[in-house]
Structure formats: C-alpha cells, structure tokens
Amino acid sequence: xxxxILAIETIGLVRRYGRTDAVNGLNLRVRPGRCYGFxxxxxAGKTTTIKCLLNLLRPTSGEARVFGLDPAKNEVxxxxxxxxxxxxxxxxxxxxxxxxxxxxxxxxPRWNEQTEASLLERFQLDPRQKTTHLSKGQRTQxxxxxxxxxxxxxxxLDEPTSGLDPxxxxxxxxxxxxAYQEGDPGRRTVFVSTHLISxxxxxxxxxxxxxxxxxxxxxxxxxxxxxxxxxxxRFAAVPAALDIGGSRVLRRDARExxxxxxxxxxxxxxxxxxxxxxxxxxxxxxxxEIFVSTLHPAGAVA
Amino acid sequence: xxxxxxxxxxxxxxxxxxxxxxxxxxxxxxxxxxPLPSIRPLAEQLRVNRNTVAKAYAELESQGVIETxxxxxxxxxxxxxxxxxxxxxxxxGETMDGAVVHAHHLQIDKEEFLRIAEERFDxxxxxxxxxxxV
Numbered sequence: 127x128x129x130x131i132l133a134i135e136t137i138g139l140v141r142r143y144g145r146t147d148a149v150n151g152l153n154l155r156v157r158p159g160r161c162y163g164f165x166x167x168x169x170a171g172k173t174t175t176i177k178c179l180l181n182l183l184r185p186t187s188g189e190a191r192v193f194g195l196d197p198a199k200n201e202v203x204x205x206x207x208x209x210x211x212x213x214x215x216x217x218x219x220x221x222x223x224x225x226x227x228x229x230x231x232x233x234x235p236r237w238n239e240q241t242e243a244s245l246l247e248r249f250q251l252d253p254r255q256k257t258t259h260l261s262k263g264q265r266t267q268x269x270x271x272x273x274x275x276x277x278x279x280x281x282x283l284d285e286p287t288s289g290l291d292p293x294x295x296x297x298x299x300x301x302x303x304x305a306y307q308e309g310d311p312g313r314r315t316v317f318v319s320t321h322l323i324s325x326x327x328x329x330x331x332x333x334x335x336x337x338x339x340x341x342x343x344x345x346x347x348x349x350x351x352x353x354x355x356x357x358x359x360r361f362a363a364v365p366a367a368l369d370i371g372g373s374r375v376l377r378r379d380a381r382e383x384x385x386x387x388x389x390x391x392x393x394x395x396x397x398x399x400x401x402x403x404x405x406x407x408x409x410x411x412x413x414x415e416i417f418v419s420t421l422h423p424a425g426a427v428a
Numbered sequence: 429x430x431x432x433x434x435x436x437x438x439x440x441x442x443x444x445x446x447x448x449x450x451x452x453x454x455x456x457x458x459x460x461x462x463p464l465p466s467i468r469p470l471a472e473q474l475r476v477n478r479n480t481v482a483k484a485y486a487e488l489e490s491q492g493v494i495e496t497x498x499x500x501x502x503x504x505x506x507x508x509x510x511x512x513x514x515x516x517x518x519x520x521g522e523t524m525d526g527a528v529v530h531a532h533h534l535q536i537d538k539e540e541f542l543r544i545a546e547e548r549f550d551x552x553x554x555x556x557x558x559x560x561x562v
Contacts, residue, residue, distance in 0.1 A: 303478060
C-alpha cells in the first residue's frame, strides 16, 4: 500500500436524520500508521461518521473513503481490511467464547491464533463460557480479541471503554498498544472515538474535535500540547480595556482573569504584565483540557 | 517506574522520554551497557503509542546516548558525544540561554544562578555515588 493513500478520508460529509444534521460537512484525513483521536461530546456526530465509514449508513451528501475506496461500492474490499469495536458489543447468546471466535474467524482471510491465545490468557476468558454469561467488561474484551486477531490495517474503536471498570479500561488500551501495534506499525492505523480523552492521551498522534457535526479543531497531539496554555492572572482590579490577543476567556471577574491562549502565550503574557498583575500563572494543557476549553461555551463567561 | 510522563508539561511526549533517559544515565540509575526496556513493554507500561517510544529511542541514538544492537535491543552507551567540543559548547550554551533568561524574569542574579548550578551538579553527583557508579 503506498503511503499517500489515506486510511480514512471524508470530504464534506453530511448525514441528516429528518431535519437534524448529525454530520454537517465533515472533512477528515487520517494517514496510515497513525493513532487518530476523534473527540466530541455525546451527540456530536462521532458514531454517525463511523457508521458512514463502515457503510452502515449512507451519507446524505459528501464522500467517505476508506483506503481510498468508497465503502458502499467496495464493501468487501474495505471490510476485509478493517475491524470495529462498538461501545455495546453483542454476540450470539447460544455460542461459547470459542464458537464465537471461530465464527468471526470464518469471515476473515487471516486469523492470528498466537494473538488469540495470548489475549484469552491475558483476559482470563474461559473459551467454554457461553457469551450470555460474560460481564460487560468481558464482552468488550472478547470484541477486542475478535477485532485484533484478523490483523486489520485499520482498527475503528467507537467509545470502546465507556462503562468499563478502570482495570479493564487500562488493559484494553495496553492491548491496543501491545498486541495490535505489534505487527507492521506502518500499516496499523487506529481511529478511536471517545470522550474519555485522558485515558487515550498517550496513544493519540493526531486528533479532530467535532461539535454539532462539524470539525472544530484538528491538530497533531504534541503540537497541541505545545501551543495551548492556560493563564491565570490576579489584579488589584482587572483592567477594563485589556487586549488579550484573541485568547479565549474562561473566567473573568473583578480581580481575576483566566484565559486560554493558542500559540501566542509569550505575547499575551507581556500584555498582561503591563497591567502589573499580583499573580500570573501559566500552565500547559492536556488534550482533555484543550477539548474542554475548545468547546467551552463562550457565553457562559462575562 | 523509571520513567514518568506528564501530559500537562507542554513538552512533546517523546522528548520527555529522551530527557528522562538522559537524566537516568547522568544520575547513574541507568548504567553503561545496560539494556533499555524494549519498545512494546515500555509503551504498554506507559500507555503511550509505540511510535512515541520508537521516536524517543531514535532520537537518543542520533544523540549518541544509546546504541541499537540488531536483534538484541537498545543499550546505554558510555558517555561520549559524537560532536566536536565547540559544537558541544554551543549546544549547551543554547540550553543555558533559556535558563539565563528564565533567571532574569525570576529576579535571580548571576551569583545566585551559579550557586544553583553548582548545587544541581552536586545533587546529580550524589545520586551517581549512591547508585555506586562513580
């Protein structure tokens, strides 16, 4: 596969339900080998986008491409190279763990039995257990095994860890890092939609924040952590005419000012210093904090 | 755990790892010839992308801090920079410019700055002695 073919691309993707635009002109470009975060609040359009990529929904307009192919026209070619873990994993209740994995394997050209054995061991899943008797955490673990064993080039995770206990969540992420990325790293792309951003922080190379079906921010994770700073300043009285160079105000009252700056921290700090603040503190932001401050309703502050 | 990452430091994650390996080497916690953890277990343990660890190791190798032995992994090299002395002086000078500017803004004068530098050297040396690796 040549490197310039994107693992995922959407061009002006729109999906409407009745009068609601769940996805409204979304552009995404996910390069192969990346671990891409797709962040948004509940109802932002994340799952709808993913369903368009998997051909579970048809776009109202615009295009979705997976490995450069239209998932509706090349369904088998696309699906044979991807795996998907939704937030609610369902299996046939009459099957055992063993039968379920054999069933999934029967659809796949490849099945990594070594990975299967090591993950069953790691998660301590009993192959003879009926899937109805599995806990939610165990069902997700089984879903992850079924997704990783075919060695897919693209692993799509939709809110994979919501509702799981912290230990299962941790193991889930470690498995994606370890077992999934173990193969040919240039051909192991992860696309993860989540609002539990802090858990995936270390995994994410690049991300898009989506709100009301539109892209709000797309950035490289290291670049984002480098650019955003939160500045807290306390004055005798916050100057009325204060030029903060287009920063986002998180909080402002008579004496305190809390803002988020994007790329021009040094400049903004100099502007604040002119007004002789009593306290001036600067801190870097994690991806989760960048997410919150990006979607912070600006109207909520004076 | 030998390495601790902070996603709120504003610093690229792979560079944090680079700095921590260098610190561990300077403090004697990691010794010459000692193997570094291999990429997969370290990535799993820190819960970071494998690419991040690989990028950090590549950077450490290009700086001459570690060496990769095919099929065996990465090992800490004896202290020794591949650069000439003048280049080394310049590289350190650039880093110190930042500290000097920082000192100015924190109202720390030259004398105090030098005293702090001496303290930091001593601390590192004590660590090395404690690690039994003088």
